[in-house]
Amino acid sequence: MLRFAFKRLVSLSLSLVVASVVIFLFVEVVPGDPAAYMLGMNATEETLAALRDQLGLSGTLVERYLSWVGGMLRGDFGTSYTYRTPVSEMIGERLWISLPLALYALTLSTLIAFPAGIWAASKRGSVADVSVMGLTQLGVAIPNFWFAMLMVLVFSINLRWFSAGGFAGWESGFLPAMKSLTLPAIALALPQASILARVMRSSLLDTLSEDFIRTARAKGLTKRQALWRHALRNALIPVLTIIGLQFSFLMAGAIIIENVFSLPGLGRMVFQAISARDLIVVESVVMLLVFAVIVVNFAVDIAYAAVDPRLRVRG
Amino acid sequence: MTETGFLGAALRSRSLVLGAVLTAVFVLAAVVSFAWVPHDITSMNVPDRMKGPGGAHLLGTDHFGRDILSMIMVGARTSIAVAVVAVGIGMGFGVPLGLAAAARKGSLLDEVIMRGNDLVFAFPSLLIAIMITAVFGASALNAIIAIGIFNIPVFARLTRGAALSLWTRDYVMAARVAGKGATRISFEHILPNVTNLLIVQGTIQFSLGILAEAALSYVGLGAQPPLPSWGRMLADSQTMISIAPHMAIFPGLAILLTVLGLNLMGDGLRDLFDPKIRRVGR
């Protein structure tokens, strides 16, 4: 088990290094002179030089890359050109909205999908199964930002149960803050929950047709017992993969949903940075999100091994 | 199975028929829009702005007085074009990579392809679009590239996984005994037997492409004005949602129905191609 974790850790670090090189090359090398790009047409030689200095553009490519990565390892993401504040501080503030939002959505999605998927699979072909599958078919097809807009129309504008946007702030208390994240989290969670419920159902149905379920039934287990004791844990393996993949969709989706609800999260920050050509901020946010995706997939790999003893030895 | 049997089974599948009809409606709308639209959308008509559905404008008008039905028809072009090219990129690169990786399983080539796939998977389309836009500025091309790149590992993995199990079949062994090389076997024996899977996945990626294009255009990373796009129409409608909700509802419905149609078609095709399920029906 430890060796398995270690091997995964090595490949995790490798992915991070390669990802950082790709991002670095794309954002700092492809545009030519990033300083000129960021300042636009009417930059003077002096401001250009000052910015180059601030960006650390003086050294060779390798030196610049190493100092960028070294900085990040120390928690220093550089200084935003437009805001003149350290990027790490800006990210730190906004992460406290984006991350809780993604986790809230992931929790909702799992809480909806697991019972729905299990219920549909255990009643295969019944009215319950058909209606759950029909609803998830709609849930998969609905664009989440449009669904968010419709919820604003119904729950904020017509019913006035929620505010149409903005964030109450954690300092106003846990519940008010969560309340302002609720509509965004539902909008994010619904399509993911639909996908997850479908995967859960089909994976469970596949497992239920395996030989060992027949063996369990021959021992005297009822259908229900066979499902809960033998099928479910085996069926979890593909479901875990999807949960891992969904995290990256949730992080990315959060960026878009924040726009609908005017939440001051990473998403809004990145769009402002794009229009201000603030490459430092864009680069940092992209790296952070890629880091999150890779780490979550690492966690999923470790979770596999916890579920499936065969993986522990194979590594 | 004979051809008529296949067609008969296809027509009996309700989800396939419904999906195909929905998809056909939107493809047709896009094609017709080249020749005719109910109202010209290139000129503004301020007196008619934000009219509700009904009357001369079936689905109402937007804040510039443009006909929403016409906008949706023209917007279908953008959606379909972006999705088609993005799926094309994904298949065009992904399928050969997957075939090559499976043919040389466990080799350095396989390792490089698979690790490369893992890496691309860490960059959701939106992040790629953000990076491209930050450096090159926004355009519909961004959406195509960003969605297309993300499709490559999807098809590469699918092809490799399916091909690996085919490589263990005796008929591949028979082809090797007949002196055929890996490339020849990949095209003669492996590819024809993964096409069904590719068609099914293709329809699913197509629908995901439409969703992704809408999302990117909505946040301004995709299609730029004056190019009409469903995502942009929704972005425009947002500030006016309380006074003109129809501006938000109809383009969203267009996305929903197209994606739903494609997904139903994909599900129907999968059931049709899967002999395990088909046998029960007979």
Add this chain to the structure above:
Amino acid sequence: MSLLEIEGLDLDIHGEAILKGVSLGVAPGQIVGVIGESGSGKSMTAFSVMQLLPDGAMCRGRVTLNGHEMLALSEQSLCRLRGNEVGMVFQEPMTALNPIQTIGAQVAETILIHEDVSRAEAMSRARGALERCELPEAKFPLSRYPHELSGGQRQRVVIAMAIALRPKLLIADEPTTALDVTTQAQILQLLRRLVDEDGMGLMLITHDLAVVADMAHEIVIMRHGEVVEAGPTARVFAEMRHPYTRALFEASGHQPERDETRRDVPLLQVREVVRDYALPRTRLFAPQEHFRAVNGVSFEIAKGESLGLVGESGCGKSTLTRAILGLEEVQSGQILLDGEPVFTGHRPNREVRRRMQVVFQDPFGSFNPRWKVGPLVTEPFHLLDDPPTGAARDAAIAEALESVGLSAEDRHKYIHEFSGGQRQRIAIARALIIKPELIILDEAVSALDVSIRAQILDLLADLSGRFGLTYLFISHDLSVVRTITDRVMVMQAGEIVEEGPTALVFDAPQHDYTKTLIAAAPVLPDRGAA
């Protein structure tokens, strides 16, 4: 009174009749062998007793188990009986166990489900059940997972689960079909011991007459969902009232007529061949380790000869086949066909390759389902520098198909339109089409029902006489090898341990392993002698 009584059992699945008026009985301490080919309904009879039938199944008639009317019981009562009064063992031990639970937990579950005992007690009784199935604590602690066990060991775990509560009836559905012959003998021995110790009834379902011949007290022969003959084993073998019983018996021990002329010229020469595989590294910088699949194998096949190669799974016979066919290069040694090496300068030699072909085991996986028969059988033409086209090609296809008993018109059909036996004929036609001298038959009849198998063996014998073919006949099934080969080799752990004329090796085996193999192989009694 009988333990299990089945009377006039009809079974329909989705309206299709699967069983028609099946009647049979099992008494305590009795072993009843149920025999039939695929589609005979023998497994469905077993599942009807358990009432574990697929959706859409409809049973009529009577099934009485120890006084319980199984067809009238509620699902709840059935659950109380399953595992408690009746246990079941399945064909495929590799998939019959939950891969993510320990064997201890899975055996203990049988006890926990039926009796109100503590987990600790259930575990200690599970230990006892595993001991009875000859899985000692030292080597097989309760904490083992299924993937750490071999097929035979897993089957013992499945049996332990089934007998943990000492049921009155055990149903075993082809329990040894997926196992090697020596393992099969051990499992059958175990089942017999358990029957004796517990006075349990055993319903043993198999396609192999020989398996039940010296073990079952009674035999039931099934065909197309009906019982065609039943009675005490000795009487059934002595009388064989039904023609199908006779046909089955004859097919099982079928001896094809063979042309025994051969020339003393070696066709294939294998000299000191070694084939290593690199093992995956256990640690990052550990030295590369190798697994030697074939270790210094040497032999010759004369022109027109039929040589058998016998061995259990993992002995290296498939690796050797691939090496002979020139699909993989060997690490050392030489493989020569008519004096020409199959590999020259790290490349397979086309000249040599076109003189040999192969027929595989699986009649279903041997053909690309998207191709028609015509292109399928002509695939080996790829080996020719100047393959025939047009009319010459059509004639070649017709000749090949007709020589295996099919018609030239079959070339326009897809492979799914043929039965298993017909597909194996097409596989032979594909091998014949470039007129090879050597054909490697890699378990070529192992997946076929006995009656079909007999026909294919006749065909092979006939073709070898007509075209002067040389066969390398690879099989795990000793009885088949005995009927169709002149000489036989026995392979164990990558080495040839014994070689000699077939009759001599079977009658007077020298090597211990050969003796074990032959002793383990079930044999049919002589007609009327049993």
